[in-house]
Amino acid sequence: MKRRHAVGLMCAFAVAVGPALAQEMEMETVTGIDIGKPGGRMVLAALGDPKSFNPITANETSSTDIIGHVYEGLISYDPENQKVIPALAKSWEHSEDFLTWTFHLREGVLWHDGVPFTADDVLFTFEVIYDEKIINPAISFLTVKGQKFDVSKVDDRTVQIKLPSPYGPFERAIMTGLTIIPKHKLEPAYRAGTFQEALNVGIPPEEVVGTGAFEIGSFLSGERVILVKNPSYWKQDEKGIRLPYLDEIVFVNTPDFSAMDVAFEGGKTDGHEYVWPDKYKRFKDRETEGNYTLYDLGIDLGDNHFWFNQNTGKNPETEKPYVEPHKLAWFTNLTFRKAVSHCINRQGIVRTVYRGRAEAIHGPSSPAMGKWYNPDIPKFEYDTEKAKELLDSIDFKDRDGDGFREDPQGNKIEFTFITNRENNIRERIGVIIQESFQEVGLDGRLKLVDFNTLVTAVADAFDYEACLLGLTGSDHPLSGLNVYRSSGRTHEWFPNQKEPATEWEAKVDELIEEFLAEPEEEKQVQIWHEVQRLYAENQPMSWTVNPRVYVAVRNKFGNVRPQVMRPRLLWNVEQIFVK
Amino acid sequence: MWTYILRRALQSLPILLLVPFFTFLLIELAPGSVLDVWKLNPDIPNEVIQQMSEKYGLDQPWFFRYVTWLKGALLHLDLGYSVSHKREVAPVIAERLFNTFLLALLATVIEWSLSIPLGILSATRQYTWVDKICSTIAFLGLSIPAVFLALLALLFAKVTGWFPLGGLRSIDYESLSAGRKVIDLLHHLCLPAIVLAASGLATYMRQMRGNLLDQLRADYLTTARAKGLSEPVVVGKHAVRNAINPLITLFGFSLSSLLSGAVLVETVMSYPGLGRTVVEALFSQDEYLVVAALLMGTVLLVLGNLVADLLLALSDPRIRLQ
Numbered sequence: 001m002k003r004r005h006a007v008g009l010m011c012a013f014a015v016a017v018g019p020a021l022a023q024e025m026e027m028e029t030v031t032g033i034d035i036g037k038p039g040g041r042m043v044l045a046a047l048g049d050p051k052s053f054n055p056i057t058a059n060e061t062s063s064t065d066i067i068g069h070v071y072e073g074l075i076s077y078d079p080e081n082q083k084v085i086p087a088l089a090k091s092w093e094h095s096e097d098f099l100t101w102t103f104h105l106r107e108g109v110l111w112h113d114g115v116p117f118t119a120d121d122v123l124f125t126f127e128v129i130y131d132e133k134i135i136n137p138a139i140s141f142l143t144v145k146g147q148k149f150d151v152s153k154v155d156d157r158t159v160q161i162k163l164p165s166p167y168g169p170f171e172r173a174i175m176t177g178l179t180i181i182p183k184h185k186l187e188p189a190y191r192a193g194t195f196q197e198a199l200n201v202g203i204p205p206e207e208v209v210g211t212g213a214f215e216i217g218s219f220l221s222g223e224r225v226i227l228v229k230n231p232s233y234w235k236q237d238e239k240g241i242r243l244p245y246l247d248e249i250v251f252v253n254t255p256d257f258s259a260m261d262v263a264f265e266g267g268k269t270d271g272h273e274y275v276w277p278d279k280y281k282r283f284k285d286r287e288t289e290g291n292y293t294l295y296d297l298g299i300d301l302g303d304n305h306f307w308f309n310q311n312t313g314k315n316p317e318t319e320k321p322y323v324e325p326h327k328l329a330w331f332t333n334l335t336f337r338k339a340v341s342h343c344i345n346r347q348g349i350v351r352t353v354y355r356g357r358a359e360a361i362h363g364p365s366s367p368a369m370g371k372w373y374n375p376d377i378p379k380f381e382y383d384t385e386k387a388k389e390l391l392d393s394i395d396f397k398d399r400d401g402d403g404f405r406e407d408p409q410g411n412k413i414e415f416t417f418i419t420n421r422e423n424n425i426r427e428r429i430g431v432i433i434q435e436s437f438q439e440v441g442l443d444g445r446l447k448l449v450d451f452n453t454l455v456t457a458v459a460d461a462f463d464y465e466a467c468l469l470g471l472t473g474s475d476h477p478l479s480g481l482n483v484y485r486s487s488g489r490t491h492e493w494f495p496n497q498k499e500p501a502t503e504w505e506a507k508v509d510e511l512i513e514e515f516l517a518e519p520e521e522e523k524q525v526q527i528w529h530e531v532q533r534l535y536a537e538n539q540p541m542s543w544t545v546n547p548r549v550y551v552a553v554r555n556k557f558g559n560v561r562p563q564v565m566r567p568r569l570l571w572n573v574e575q576i577f578v579k
Numbered sequence: 580m581w582t583y584i585l586r587r588a589l590q591s592l593p594i595l596l597l598v599p600f601f602t603f604l605l606i607e608l609a610p611g612s613v614l615d616v617w618k619l620n621p622d623i624p625n626e627v628i629q630q631m632s633e634k635y636g637l638d639q640p641w642f643f644r645y646v647t648w649l650k651g652a653l654l655h656l657d658l659g660y661s662v663s664h665k666r667e668v669a670p671v672i673a674e675r676l677f678n679t680f681l682l683a684l685l686a687t688v689i690e691w692s693l694s695i696p697l698g699i700l701s702a703t704r705q706y707t708w709v710d711k712i713c714s715t716i717a718f719l720g721l722s723i724p725a726v727f728l729a730l731l732a733l734l735f736a737k738v739t740g741w742f743p744l745g746g747l748r749s750i751d752y753e754s755l756s757a758g759r760k761v762i763d764l765l766h767h768l769c770l771p772a773i774v775l776a777a778s779g780l781a782t783y784m785r786q787m788r789g790n791l792l793d794q795l796r797a798d799y800l801t802t803a804r805a806k807g808l809s810e811p812v813v814v815g816k817h818a819v820r821n822a823i824n825p826l827i828t829l830f831g832f833s834l835s836s837l838l839s840g841a842v843l844v845e846t847v848m849s850y851p852g853l854g855r856t857v858v859e860a861l862f863s864q865d866e867y868l869v870v871a872a873l874l875m876g877t878v879l880l881v882l883g884n885l886v887a888d889l890l891l892a893l894s895d896p897r898i899r900l901q
Contacts (some may be wrong), residue, residue, distance in 0.1 A: 043750065048859070052665045059623060060616065135631055140624045200666040218753065221674040222851025223746050250750055259745065259849050266737040266744045452611025452864060459618040471621070482621040489628075490621040 025108030026090055027236050034558050035237055036245040036577025042557065043269045044569070045260040046251040049221055053208045054199035055179040056128055059137045065567055066225055066251060070112075071210035074103055074122070074159075075175040079563040079571055082370050082475065084171045088117065088180055088211060089159075092171075098519040101161045101170065102154070109234055111182050112215045113206070119153040124183035124190075126151045134195055141177030141478070144516065168518040169478045176479060182209045213244040213574040224252045235574055245577035249570070264552060265290065271557075273568050275550035276425075277357035283552055291556070297549040297564040299359050301368045301473030304429055306344065306417065307493045307541035308337065308466045312501060315463070322462040326411045331465075334538060335394045341380035341542040342387035343436040349545050353428045357550075361543040363536045364484070365528070368546075368564050369475050374529035377536035387440045398441055405441040414443035417466035418457060421448035429544055430468050458492065467492070468544075475565045477515070477528050484531060485512055493540050504538045555579075584885065591881040598877045599652075599870045600645055606866045607641035613662045613864045635662050648867065658874075659867030663860065668871045672853065676875065678747055679845070679852035681764070683837040685772040690779040690833070695826070698787025703814060705792065713784065720781030725840060728777055729847035732770045742770050745849025775844045779833060783826060790822035797821075824895055831887025835880035 050063040055071040058064050076087035086092075089103040109117040129138050130148050142149060150162040167173065185207070189198035199208060205216040213235070217228035227249040235243040254260045257274055264272035265286070275283050275294065283294050308331035311322045323331065330336050346360035362379040365372060391397075396405045396413060405413045417433075419426045430446040437444035444466070449457070457464040469492070474480055482488030486497040486505040500506035508531055515527040551562040551569055559575040562568045570576075614631055617623050632638050636647065651657035658668040701710040723731075736742035743749070747767050755763060794800065795818055803813050842854030853872060860868035892898045 041750075049664075051663060054665075057665075059620070059627075135627050135634070137620075137623045137627060139627075140622060197666065201664075202666055202670050220748065220851070221671070222678065222855065223748060224750065226750070252746065252750075253849070253851065254745070255846050255849055255855060262733060262737055263744055263849075266740070268744045450610070451862070452609065452615050455615035455618055456610045456612075459615070471619075480621040482624075488621065489625050490619065496625075 025110075025232070025234055026106050027234055027242075028086065028090070028106075030235055030237055030243065030575060033237060033572075033575050034577075035239050035241070036558050036575070036579075038241065038245050038577070039247055040245070040578030041248040041250060042246055042271065042576065042578075043250040043252060044271050044273070045254045045263050045269045046225070047254065047256070047260075049253055050201055050219070050225060052199060053201060053203070053216065054196070055210075056125075056134065056136045056138060056181060057196055061566070066227070067208075067210070068212075068567060069214040069227055069249065069570065069573060070208060070212045070216060071179045071181065072212050073175060073178045073180060074105075075171055075178075077175050077571075079475065079565040080561065084175050098166055098170070099163045101163070103159045103161070105157045105159065106234060107157065109211055110232055111184070111211055112209045112230060113182075113185070115182070115184050115209075117180070117182075117211055118156045119159045120156075121180050121183045122159045123151060123153055124187060125178065125180050128181065128186075128190060128195065129178075131190075133193070138177040138179070140482075141173040166517040166519060168516055168520075168524055169476070172476055172478050176476075180211065185209050214249060217248065222253055224250055226250050233574065237575075244574035246573070249573065270554045271569050272552040273562075275552050277354040277547045277550070278425075280355070280357050280550060283550070290554075292552050292554045293560075295551045295553065295560075295562050297551060297562055297568065299366060299368050299564075300546045300549045301366045301475060301564060302470055303361055303366060303473065303546045304426055304468065304470040304544045305541045306340075306433060306466065306468045306544065308340075308415070309458075309462065309464055310493045310501070310540070311462045312494070313462065315461075323465065326407065326409060327415065327465060330396075330407065330413065330415075333394060335390050336396070337539045337542070338380055339387040339390035339440070340437075340442070341539050342383045342390065343433065343440055343442070344380075344542050344544055345382045345432050345436050346545050347382060348432050349429050352432065353425055354545065354547055358545040358547040361546050363532045363543060364541075365477070365532050366473050366546050369473070369477075371525055372475070372477055372528050374532040376529075377533050379536070380539065380542070382436075384436060384440050387436075391440065391442075403441060404443045412443060413441070414445070415465040416445050416447045417468055418447050418449050418454055418464055419468040420451040420454045422451055423470075426468055426470065433468070433544075459489065459495070462495075477524075477531075481512060484508055484535075502538075504534050508534055580889070584889075587881075587885050587888075594881065595874065595877060596649070598873055599648065602870045602873050603641050603645040603648070603866060606864055606869065609864065611864055612637055613866070616863065631662070635660065644866070648870065658871045661860070661865050661868045663863045663865040664868070668867050671856065671868060672871050672875065675851065675853040675856050678850070679838065679841050679854060681747075682768060682771055682775060682841055682845075682850065682852060683834075685768050686775040686779070686837060687833070689772060689776040690783060691830070693776075694780050694783035695787055695823070698784045699791060699814070699819060701784070702788045702791035702795065710788075713788075717781040717784050720777045721785070723777070725774060725778060725843050726847060729771075729774045729844050732774050733848060736770060743767050747851050771844050771848045771850050774848070775837065775840055778840075779837075783829065786826055786829065787822065790825060791818055794818040794822045820894060824891060827887050827890045827894065830890070831883040831885075832880070834883030834886075835876055838876050838879055 046062060046065065048062040050066045051060055052058045052063045053067055055067050058067060072087050074087060074089035075084045078085045088106055088109060090106040092101060092103045094101045105119060111117055128134055129136055129142055144163055144165055144167040147164040152160050154160050186195065186198055189195050201219055205218055208216045213230055213233045214227035215230055217226040219225045229244055229247050233243055237243060252263065252269065254263055260272060260274055261279065263269045287294055309323050310331050312328065314321050350356060350358045350360065363374065363377045367373045391405060395408045398404060399406045399410065407413060419430050421427065427448060434444060434446045458467055483490045485491060486500040486509055489495050494501055500509055511527050511531050515524055518524050518527060549564050553560045553569060556579050558577045558579050559572065561572060563571055614628055617628060636644050648659050651659065661668050661671050664671045697713050701713040704710050736744055743766065747764065749763050752760065752763055800813055800818060803817055841852055842858055844850065845852040845854040846858060857869065857872040
């Protein structure tokens with residue numbers, strides 16, 4: 001009761017002396033950008049409605065793409081230079097052993113409702129994230145070796161985080177995982193056990209309170225979300241004009257990508273973040289007419305890859321092995337997998353599926369990852385003669401003259417690889433791969449299944465032979481570590497391993513632990529390069545191609561510098577202005 | 580009449596119970612679950628998936644979920660929780676139902692206010708140019724699939740710029756005056772409603788024409804004419820009234836078919852209706868949302884048939900509600 005009273009007092013105080021407080025705000029001056037003028041609106045298309053305004057529990061991009069502009073963390077990210085930059089913490093330092101981190105919070109920052117932001121909000125956020133009853137994805141970033149951080153308040157402006165053990169990419173983890181929420185708004189709901197539902201999209205927009213450059217203006221299900229400018233944001237340009245420049249960002253709900261194309265071409269939207277490579281010409285040709293620029297952001301972080309099911313387990317109910325033993329013997333044979341990699345006609349896929357607007361990939365990390373990418377790994381280029389040689393070398397030969405090879409025990413080499421039918425591009429990649437399989441004498445057949453069927457097969461039932469699928473990537477290895485760990489749920493070819501199945505997987509697990517404990521970024525990079533080399537050498541999967549990424553934006557906007565890392569266009573939204 | 584309505588309501592109860600039952604069963608039989616999207620995200624820990632599965636009862640057998648749902652629905656009018664929308668099903672449906680209702684209403688008005696007069700016109704002026712034009716339009720409406728028509732409408736809007744590209748309200752809708760708001764809504768509704776009405780319009784027009792032609796050849800009309808009744812009375816009072824009976828029955832079905840037709844039009848034309856929500860829910864296997872939406876459709880079907888029967892009794896004195 002006493003606490004609530006104090007909050008009430010604080011609100012009154014903030015309203016009364018709001019402008020005075022704003023003057024004391026420690027502003028961050030953004031340098032090196034074009035000076036714009038305030039005002040205007042940008043309309044963008046979004047795929048589907050936001051499902052939640054709760055930054056802790058939201059775990060779908062339709063929500064996070066929007067609330068990412070409403071809430072902030074202690075640390076933010078500059079994708080152009082691949083480095084972390086200050087946000088709600090204006091500076092931070094660490095002890096010599098990297099175990100104690102002290103964050104100095106920005107002075108004078110206000111929540112959208114005028115209440116000052118303090119260290120208590122940071123502590124409250126950690127309390128919520130660490131609560132086992134709160135289902136949230138952030139916790140995987142904010143623990144080290146499964147242990148929580150010790151977070152304490154030094155004073156109203158200083159927070160200290162003590163780590164139980166060294167955590168190398170700690171800054172990145174804080175940047176990715178920690179979004180600060182307002183204690184004064186959410187504590188009652190949290191104590192009442194209704195935190196998960198507290199910020200559902202049905203609540204009045206003014207109840208959604210963050211510190212970000214924009215606040216929720218209105219939401220109409222199925223139609224749009226309007227974000228309006230936060231007039232007392234803590235960034236300014238070199239002339240002292242407060243950012244953001246734009247008054248409003250509007251996200252109109254579009255059901256699919258072709259509706260997005262139409263909305264942009266028809267002038268309804270100002271930007272189009274999903275111009276697929278096969279539509280490059282269509283959009284390039286109308287640049288002048290539509291008064292926009294099509295930006296080439298380079299190769300994508302996400303990819304499409306092919307893998308065999310190497311799960312050695314058994315179905316617990318029927319006691320039947322997930323993969324027939326003789327097939328498992330092929331799939332776990334490195335020479336066989338190398339031969340299959342030689343069958344991936346990457347240039348053919350680039351030419352026919354992407355019309356030349358994609359690049360061949362030979363390892364688990366995309367070249368778009370910059371310094372993290374290791375270009376110097378073994379490559380298994382498309383070469384069917386080489387594939388045939390390799391298959392001959394392990395005595396997989398056509399013994400009965402039917403055009404397909406048999407293993408030494410006489411089993412015909414046949415397998416089905418699945419991909420989801422909703423994805424037209426993947427289907428065409430599958431067809432091209434299938435052709436090469438036939439050519440070298442492997443009876444590998446493409447089977448199209450529904451998305452849900454595919455997920456059940458690869459994540460729950462494990463009753464498939466091979467799969468062609470894509471993952472969206474990140475420009476830092478910390479996101480997606482569960483693909484690399486042998487114990488990970490998304491360690492695709494053999495998930496949830498209790499003990500690493502192979503020596504090299506054990507080695508990767510070790511390297512990941514080393515990576516997580518290594519404070520020097522240069523050494524982290526070296527370790528990550530080593531992980532990629534091990535992957536490429538052991539070909540647990542065959543990587544295909546990564547498409548190029550294109551974004552179209554009308555020419556009337558200034559400071560438009562889209563990046564391949566999401567959010568591609570709006571990462572510097574506060575700098576964008578109408579010319 | 581009230582006892583008749585009550586009896587009909589009681590008769591439809593089993594349908595209203597069975598539709599959710601089969602929906603739960605079918606969703607269970609389809610592979611995958613509503614958590615699939617999260618299962619493929621490497622950054623979501625196993626524990627989170629486990630917790631969600633327990634929280635929403637997804638680790639329970641499907642009939643448990645059906646019984647729990649039924650209890651909630653009957654005792655508390657609680658339609659359940661939408662996992663993908665992270666909130667109660669009722670407000671999710673309510674937000675969209677009104678939009679679909681608007682669209683369906685306008686489409687119905689277009690369908691019936693045009694099809695009956697045009698049908699009468701082409702029957703009474705059989706084989707004249709009026710009839711030929713009407714028939715051509717009808718055949719076009721019947722033969723062009725709704726998807727294609729929706730795409731054509733979209734192309735038309737894009738090329739001419741006369742109509743908005745999807746949505747129901749302009750971005751500045753909130754700041755408009757009341758009159759401008761209505762105009763804005765109609766402007767957005769126009770194309771989707773025409774597309775949705777097209778096939779129904781054609782069907783009912785042809786139906787009306789055929790029925791009326793049959794009646795016009797009937798002996799009792801010759802009698803009426805011989806008695807010296809004027810042609811408008813002969814057609815309007817006697818022939819049309821007899822010809823319209825099958826159409827009233829069709830009207831009952833049209834309510835629910837409008838809803839299913841709307842799914843398509845809404846998806847292609849980016850209209851914020853219930854149909855799109857349902858399709859998305861089906862693909863993501865968000866079962867409570869699917870159940871609630873199907874229940875809505877069933878209620879409409881039952882209601883539509885009841886209304887049709889009542890109208891039939893009103894228009895045809897030979898039919899009595901027993």
